[in-house]
Amino acid sequence: MAEHTPVLLDEVLAGLEVRPDGRYCDATFGRGGHTAAILAALGPAGRVYAIDRDPEAVAAGRARFGAEPRLTLIRGSFGRLEELVRTAGLEGQLQGVLLDLGVSSPQLDEARRGFSFMQDGPLDMRMDNESGQSAAQWLAKAGEREIADVLHHLGEERFARRVARRIVAARALEPITRTSQLAALVAEAVPTREPGKHPATRTFQAIRIHVNGELDVLDAVLPQALRLLAPGGRLCVISFHSLEDRAVKRFIQRECQGDPVYAGLPVVPPEARPTLRRIGSKTVASPAELARNPRARSAVLRVAERLAA
Numbered sequence: 001m002a003e004h005t006p007v008l009l010d011e012v013l014a015g016l017e018v019r020p021d022g023r024y025c026d027a028t029f030g031r032g033g034h035t036a037a038i039l040a041a042l043g044p045a046g047r048v049y050a051i052d053r054d055p056e057a058v059a060a061g062r063a064r065f066g067a068e069p070r071l072t073l074i075r076g077s078f079g080r081l082e083e084l085v086r087t088a089g090l091e092g093q094l095q096g097v098l099l100d101l102g103v104s105s106p107q108l109d110e111a112r113r114g115f116s117f118m119q120d121g122p123l124d125m126r127m128d129n130e131s132g133q134s135a136a137q138w139l140a141k142a143g144e145r146e147i148a149d150v151l152h153h154l155g156e157e158r159f160a161r162r163v164a165r166r167i168v169a170a171r172a173l174e175p176i177t178r179t180s181q182l183a184a185l186v187a188e189a190v191p192t193r194e195p196g197k198h199p200a201t202r203t204f205q206a207i208r209i210h211v212n213g214e215l216d217v218l219d220a221v222l223p224q225a226l227r228l229l230a231p232g233g234r235l236c237v238i239s240f241h242s243l244e245d246r247a248v249k250r251f252i253q254r255e256c257q258g259d260p261v262y263a264g265l266p267v268v269p270p271e272a273r274p275t276l277r278r279i280g281s282k283t284v285a286s287p288a289e290l291a292r293n294p295r296a297r298s299a300v301l302r303v304a305e306r307l308a309a
């Protein structure tokens, strides 16, 4: 079975400040690298609630941790975080929430999941491959302008318009259903080459983020994570894309400031007070980690602590 090397593992453990009896949520379980390390730091009374929207991640987790009584594995999107953990009564109870965004190595490496321009597979790209629209379905119907906007905004593809035009022309002749087909079309449309980078990298990234609604679920999860944290609880978020990191940074900034309407006033109502305290600034992978795991390249970790109400 394909493996995933957890990114910034020591830094996440330090950020979470794991307490032996604490309750933690790993909202992006993946292959359980971070969950395993949190469990190792917990005593018998500690708990991890782990979530993943990918059925294969949850199945692999059950196989790996089946008999672990301190772990609850939940399948679903963290966009519905509060609903997913509500039955466990965790409002204001968690000592930490971890979000390790993006895709896992098994998702990228398994050709049949359709994330990779390096290997031929069905053009799927859904993390939850049992619901929603695949990349092929989206590309079959989206307008040229919509495709160009997605590639430009989410992939920062300079040649977004050309690529979109090429896709629309090609799909009029035959449906685009394979990753290799899309990769070849993009390579034809992009006139320049970035050293060490496949010309379809940006297009694949953009379509993946779009198909999985990754920025929308990130916006949805941050306030929910905040409400689930106990005072002193830690929020740790690892982003791999500048738009994700910007959303996390702005959320933390806003919550550290409180409502600006009350700035400088002697009495601030509880709902207008700051809810978070920033812990350090952003952390990136060390040269040693990058040498071991090149996929840590664009990872950025931000940590904040929940303040008492």
Ligand SMILES: C[S@@+](CC[C@H](N)C(=O)[O-])C[C@H]1O[C@@H](n2cnc3c(N)ncnc32)[C@H](O)[C@@H]1O
Residues within 6 Å of the ligand: 004, 005, 006, 007, 027, 028, 029, 030, 031, 032, 033, 034, 035, 051, 052, 053, 054, 057, 076, 077, 078, 079, 100, 101, 102, 103, 104, 105, 127, 217
């Ligand atoms: C980078 S991997 C996490 C790896 C994990 N920390 C580990 O060490 O094995 C991201 C995982 O989060 C999952 N994921 C991404 N977005 C999600 C969402 N909105 N809801 C639930 N899981 C999500 C993906 O399916 C993937 O398995």
